[in-house]
Amino acid sequence: MTKTIQILLALILMCASCSVAQTEPDTGGLAVGVYGSGGTMGGGGGAYLGFYDAGPFRRIWNNGFFLDLGVTGPTRKATADGLFSFNSQSTYLLHRGPDRARKPGLLFWTVGYSRLFNNGNGVNYGGGLIWRSLRGPKHTDYTAIRLEYRETFVPGWGRQPGFRIAYEGAASED
Numbered sequence: 001m002t003k004t005i006q007i008l009l010a011l012i013l014m015c016a017s018c019s020v021a022q023t024e025p026d027t028g029g030l031a032v033g034v035y036g037s038g039g040t041m042g043g044g045g046g047a048y049l050g051f052y053d054a055g056p057f058r059r060i061w062n063n064g065f066f067l068d069l070g071v072t073g074p075t076r077k078a079t080a081d082g083l084f085s086f087n088s089q090s091t092y093l094l095h096r097g098p099d100r101a102r103k104p105g106l107l108f109w110t111v112g113y114s115r116l117f118n119n120g121n122g123v124n125y126g127g128g129l130i131w132r133s134l135r136g137p138k139h140t141d142y143t144a145i146r147l148e149y150r151e152t153f154v155p156g157w158g159r160q161p162g163f164r165i166a167y168e169g170a171a172s173e174d
Contacts, residue, residue, distance in 0.1 A: 033166025
């Protein structure tokens with residue numbers, strides 16, 4: 001399993017470096033959210049703080065990354081457990097051109113590495129919708145609501161499905 005996690009991390013780093021190498025200005029920001037979980041967590045939940053780079057708004061397809069640090073529980077080994085995840089995030093802009101200010105939706109999916117401090121290493125995957133309220137003269141800054149379904153798989157513990165909701169704020173490097 002360690003080899004699988006190393007390969008996954010290498011792929012995520014390559015995706016993140018592709019995003020950083022773009023010549024167009026990127027958009028990045030912070031997300032603050034809560035989530036509920038199922039699986040063997042037994043209806044647990046948690047909260048997280050995330051940092052992301054979503055890529056430029058001028059393109060319909062973007063690759064970026066999403067890092068989050070949070071707390072979750074109950075888990076199989078503790079009442080509460082710390083959580084760190086590093087994810088590759090791809091977004092698809094639902095509308096382009098002058099219409100994007102009125103229809104500011106983004107579909108996204110993520111895949112990445114998760115570390116539950118008491119429960120071990122795992123992988124996560126999921127997707128969702130980001131609904132933005134655009135700001136600024138070029139409509140590149142925004143605040144948003146992020147709705148996400150994400151599963152974490154930890155060997156020996158199994159699949160942990162969860163639903164997340166977060167508030168995001170972002171600014172372009174324009």
